[in-house]
Amino acid sequence: MSILDVIGPVIVGPSSSHTAGAAKIGKFCHNYLGGLPDSVEFILHGSFGSTYFGHGTDKALVGGILGFDVSDLRIKNSFEIAKELNLKYSFSSDDLGDVHPNTVRVILEKNNSLYKIEAASIGAGEILITEIDGVKVNLSGKSPTLVIINKDEHGSLSSILNIISSTGINVANLSLTRISLILEEATCVIELDDIPEKCLIERLKQSEFVISCRYISKI
Structure with a gap:
């Protein structure tokens, strides 16, 4: 406290x-x-x-x-x-x-x-x-957060988490919501324990499973 x-x-x-x-x-x-x-x-x-x-x-x-x-x-x-x-x-x-x-x-x-x-x-x-x-x-806005729109297909989430874990950053909370069955897209919101390096954001953006990735710094 x-x-x-x-x-x-x-x-x-x-x-x-x-x-x-x-x-x-x-x-x-x-x-x-x-x-x-x-x-x-x-x-x-x-x-x-x-x-x-x-x-x-x-x-x-x-x-x-x-x-x-x-x-x-x-x-x-x-x-x-x-x-x-x-x-x-x-x-x-x-x-x-x-x-x-x-x-x-x-x-x-x-x-x-x-x-x-x-x-x-x-x-x-x-x-x-x-x-x-x-x-x-x-x-809560207290944690660095990633808002990712990803392909809603097998292996997508595990690939995203593997990219994050490879940098040594721990995932604090995660929520995944399917946003379009037709477009096969989902939104993944991930709260992190540490501030990610820019290279992590770029790696996520370049992933074959990621459509967009937005980083929200903590308040």
Whole structure:
């Protein structure tokens, strides 16, 4: 147990759930894209949707999208900074169904491609990523993560894991979801114990079983 587990994270206030958690969700989205989107839409559910303006959730989400950490004082001026960088953003409230009350669906556009991430701020600055581009996941954002779209065929997963294990990196968690029977594709989400070298990412991308590989650095 660390001291942060006792006293909580260092944050730009006022709320660990509505501000710190929101900033982490935005930062996860930033890391997923590997930088800034061209535009972003935030759809807020439950208490996120009803209190986001007064609690600074909106500024925190934009700050995270800009790549700011939860303790970065620039979060308070995230709207102005986003304008300077020509980042387009919008907020709306909606009922997203049977999800945590502090849930947000983030729709990002980059180079005419759309990406969707759904996540919740679950308290004390902690977050839970529940969906990435239509695939259900269960990620905390605390671990280096690989999101791989692979061929849904015999030997695919074992080949991917062999490539990773050959570098000496341990797999912490793994989920595999079939996304298309017609295209024979699946999504493999892998949390790692250590930060992978760039050469590992390149080896995975060159695998005959891998269609795409995206690395998400830990928050």
